[in-house]
Amino acid sequence: MKLAPIIGVLAIQGGVREHLASLEVAGATAVAVNSLDDLESVQGLVIPGGESTVMSKLAIHDGLLEPMRAARAGGMPMYGSCAGMIMLADRVSDARPDQEFISGLDISVRRNAFGRQVDSFEMDLEVQGIGGTPFPAVFIRAPWVEQVGDAVQVLSTINSGPRAGTIVAVQQGPLLATSFHPELTGDVRIHATFVELVRQYA
Amino acid sequence: MSAEPVVGTDRVKRGMAEMLKGGVIMDVVTPDQAKIAEDAGAVAVMALERVPADIRAQGGVSRMSDPDMIEGIQKVVSIPVMAKARIGHFVEAQVIQSLKVDFIDESEVLTPADYANHIDKWAFTVPFVCGATNLGEALRRINEGAAMIRSKGEAGTGDVSNAVTHMRTIRAEINRLSSMAEDELYVAAKELQAPYALVAEVAKRGSLPVVLFTAGGIATPADAAMMMQLGADGVFVGSGIFKSGSGVASNEDALRRAKAIVRATRHFNEPEVIAEVSRGLGEAMVGINVADIPVHHRLEDRGW
DSSP states (O other): OOOOOEEEEEOSSSSHHHHHHHHHHTTOEEEEEOSHHHHHTOSEEEEOSSOHHHHHHHHHHTTOHHHHHHHHHTTOOEEEETHHHHHHEEEEESOOTTOOOOOOEEEEEETTTTOSGGGOEEEEEOOTTSOSSOEEEEESSOOEEEEEOTTOEEEEEOOSSTTTTOEEEEEETTEEEESSOGGGTSOOHHHHHHHHHHHHHO | OOSSOEESOHHHHHHHHHTTTTOEEEEESSHHHHHHHHHHTOSEEEEOSSOHHHHHHHOSOOOOOOHHHHHHHHHHOSSOEEEEEETTOHHHHHHHHHTTOSEEEEETTSOOSOSSOOOOGGGOSSOEEEEESSHHHHHHHHHTTOSEEEEOOOTTSOOTHHHHHHHHHHHHHHHHHHTSOGGGHHHHHHHHTSOHHHHHHHHHHSSOSSEEEBOSSOOSHHHHHHHHHTTOSOEEEOHHHHEETTEEOOHHHHHHHHHHHHHHHHTTTOHHHHHHHHTTOOOOOOOOOGGGSOGGGOGGGSOO
16 A cells, blocks of 8 residues: 655635545545644645635745745645645736745736636536546636646646636646636545655655 | 536535635725725625614615625725625625625625515525524525525624624534434424435534634624634624724724734634734724614524
């Protein structure tokens, strides 16, 4: 049996509980990251969905932003869903002027790109590398990826409807990001992909 | 699921509420207040014309806000914007949905429009939050399509005691269900006046199937932290931020108070942090003791 990697979920606000549960099912030992000590104890980090403005502000206030940047620069695998994708992106449109990010993922994202909550939606998507049937993707006031750097692999684009062609899942080395929320679905294939990434890079 | 995008599903509505967890939702009456709330780290704002404390003081019939007012607030912030409709007033809800508000609060703070029926919330794309004083009421609202529940409290009083009572009641009733034998759940459903399927689901998971926030009477960082320790997923703060002892709080005071409540909610288990943010906040809202309010003026009895 493979050893379970220890993976943290940034626990400032948002879908923390669901990510912890999904990671456990996917074979990791999951811990909530509230402090520097917590951050130092993990081999990989999930940045959950929530309000990116709040996450950014409180991460700075709690002295967690710089250490997360340093961990990322040091090669710690990170996975961001929705607001987490925004936190990992190098370039963000429609952010608040004072908003700060972990950065490191060579993509441009647009915040709340799909519109307000009445435009939030779910659909089945083909996602590279997860195998099997299409993935149930839940988009909630979601960001999208407008442009990706050369080192970035596109894992999923929307394949039908008015937003066909929009990039919604990417990977660059140990960094993984999705516009949607796999933690809300009970389908842990994306989390399993991240657990493998952590095994590979940590 | 579907190969085509589908809006307004259960998962999309309840998921929106999940993303607000651990956060503070603040009542605002002007675009300036909305900006202060966003600056302070609110996860969402509730756009309304009068905060509950003023509704209480001024009396009269209280209704949905002017669409211009709601749109004015949507323009200046990037966080979600919520608005209130009267209990049972499905046309106010239709109007608010057409403004692309992110969440509707079917709220006892406004004057009820229907004393028998709540809004059929399944008929909407936008998610709803509803108040509840006990588990049966919470499950009836969820059965009507609510994607989020908040404990009721006595809004506009600054007296947290009712919020505490209702949160404790809901938690205790959930615990009671979890400890029951399966064949006892049928009678439990009858007693709770709630559908059996929902009762069985709550018994199995030991929590509501939707997010449970707290609201009504939360005025200080310690109030917010206490409600979180009692098991709330997050906090609604109404009059407590932009009202002070002397009336309307200055923007500076309001920002400080808003930030303090956000930090206390995040660090609800750390008394040192709550102590730090509670320093020098100035005079909190005057407050009314719930016990001094005539029974027929109490908001908790609105909704059934």
